[in-house]
Amino acid sequence: MKDKYNEFHEWYDEILEKADIIDKRYPVKGCLIWKPYGYKALKLTMNILKRLLEETGHEEVYFPTLIPEEIFALEKDFLEGFSGETFVIEGTLSKRLDRKLLLRPTSETVMYYMFKLWLKSYRDLPIKLYQHVNVFRYETKHTRAILRVREIASFIEAHTVHATKEDAEKQIREAIEIYKKFFDSLYIPYIILRTPKWDTFAGAEYNYDFFTVMPDGRAIELGSVINLGQKFAKAFDIKVQMADESFQYVWQTCYGVSERVIGVLLSIHGDNRGLIFPTNIAPIQIVIVPVIFKGKEEEILSKCRSIYEKLKSEGFRVHIDLTDRSVGDKYYYWEMKGVPLRIDIGPKEVKQEAVTVARRDTGEKILVKDEELVSKLKELMEDINRNLYERAKKWLNSNIHTLIDISDKSKIPEKGIVKVPWCGRDECGLELERRLGKEALGFNPEEKAHGKCPICGEKAETWLYLSKKY
């Protein structure tokens, strides 16, 4: 196994395939096979977000994948933003179609076309919908397993419509809270930044992105919350009659998260022995390994089975390894696959009416009495998750550097995120990107900077965050 921090990409590619998360030998670049173990983790992950959306009144829908070109083209910035990435269908294997159909890179245009038909009165608002779908983007940058793909297999996009600007802004705050809870439950620490104007989502007024730092020191976007203002409402002519009988354009927001989050969390929590899953999304939470001694086979296996049945009936995702591999191989294998807890049962454990529990995150082993096992496992699970989060948080914090003076090139950190005092003007932001050789991630409008903008020398309004980026 490669070193996670020094050879991150090699480590990442190796572990994803070895641990049966994905197979990237599929012969279309940027398209992956999700294997059962990886897909299970992905589903557990996305289900957390779906539950959070349902709890806040979002309803699930399904809109078509195929978009007529003329509808896609209605919002000009959107068309321009996505044109290079959007696949076009012109026919079948045996026939030309009479018009071009596009594969959705995201669903604003198909949804908003219908919203125009659905909405009559402010009483029909708000609309809060989401869908869990595949979307397609012809990425021209280097593709990377899970993190940057051409078919996004698992995209959860929410779209909302409101009668007033204030309601839309309130919705942005709700969406940010939902995503906070989501990433918190994956034990991924993050910072939330407003995208600078020159990088705003196509067709949007502004957007907030969640970022974290990968083991190679590059920032990665986890999810995006977008205030569309009235731009799409105007492009798609979506108006409602208000209480005062006037007709007004509606206000819209959208927000999305993809399977990328699971690529990120595997990267962040893993170590040089392989993956480490937080317990809530681990496809297998506990693996039982029989430690067989000659003459004791029957009592050991029988205890393994009874512990297995007990844990299963308690709702744990538990697996018992009855293959004929050696005990050492089994340890190595399940550690690599990231199973958070292992239970060893040998003659000692049988005799003492106990089991040995090994933590994947720390390697610690403890003997636990059978009757205390369930409560101890629950306690250990919480502790593992807390530990994963604290390690990750420490990593993120150690990778955010404040940089007041940019004149000394040698003091500009190569890795991680730098925050630089900024006057707030586009031209200075773009110049900061150029001089630091990093991309602007955004700024926090509520975080006031001290000092001066290093480009123009004016008083700094805020901090601009910059980093090499995925």
Place this chain on the structure above:
Amino acid sequence: MKDKYNEFHEWYDEILEKADIIDKRYPVKGCLIWKPYGYKALKLTMNILKRLLEETGHEEVYFPTLIPEEIFALEKDFLEGFSGETFVIEGTLSKRLDRKLLLRPTSETVMYYMFKLWLKSYRDLPIKLYQHVNVFRYETKHTRAILRVREIASFIEAHTVHATKEDAEKQIREAIEIYKKFFDSLYIPYIILRTPKWDTFAGAEYNYDFFTVMPDGRAIELGSVINLGQKFAKAFDIKVQMADESFQYVWQTCYGVSERVIGVLLSIHGDNRGLIFPTNIAPIQIVIVPVIFKGKEEEILSKCRSIYEKLKSEGFRVHIDLTDRSVGDKYYYWEMKGVPLRIDIGPKEVKQEAVTVARRDTGEKILVKDEELVSKLKELMEDINRNLYERAKKWLNSNIHTLIDISDKSKIPEKGIVKVPWCGRDECGLELERRLGKEALGFNPEEKAHGKCPICGEKAETWLYLSKKY
């Protein structure tokens, strides 16, 4: 509302839109929007099948949507069977691709390409996988909402690989049992027929289809179970080393079901007042309607809310209608939406510590004491489902006609399925199709016919089932 039996297509189109199942005003033919109410029913339906597949050891995976043309073309019959239906991508909005990518109409080719890489030894077998995806077929026949679409939004396809022919045949039997349980739990009656040779699935040895009869008397296929034999194994060169060290081609099966099943079940169970959902897939199982009388508002609403909370905590999908529509309008609306049970609460119910429960299927109303409500509702739900199934079964049975003499055209039923004695030869089967003006659905190999084949006069081997078909 139209008459379900005499104006089925008008009834169907009207109710699907009125009840918020789908919206078909989307401007690409054969592509639908699934609205929250309909999508919830679809998910509940498909989850039943996913559970059945998981219980029998199938694991969920995800394979790419985009298929390189050269891989798609490896199995010749498959290519020919799907070429007219398969969408082709040749570029993005701004660039040509260097090769053609196809949109999956079904996933044999992408999966089997990978199986070749995965499989080494008979010990790797069996493989039992499934995926729940969208697939695309450029249907040239008339499209119909849910029943015949160009984007199948919800397709569950299972694919299995076996070391021997016998294992594959055993798998076919397991798949048939799974589908039986699935359609049984939707209360859809069916017949299972082996497809005649000339209509077999592209690339298959043989397949079995599940059929039922729609309210207009046409047969519809609900699902298909396919024995692929070694055809794909040979085309994709999928071999494993056997116990005797020889290398052998593997044996494969596949089976699939789409959202079509929900279009069928809504058609079969509905009536002239609208939809009727079986309780297990009803997005709302019980609706509570307050029957307000002046001066009693508070006690009535308070009772409605407490009954609502109680039923919710018991796990029912319950809704309380607090809109300002009239009671009559509410009745009409929720009946149309197919909610299986309604609870009315007015002054009488408050006084008697009871509620009035109305059944959607029979219209029957009964007064139920509050303390007996939960158990009575469970009993009624079972009874509604049983009744829906019995009605549907009666319909199916009355639409299967035995036809010994085909010479008197006036005796050939126009609607429903006819079974005709058949010698088993293709040429006679095709001639039967022509003379009856119906399509052959298939035959049951275990059902011996009496009499003679009406075409060649030879002894009948079995019955050929024919019908007008969706």
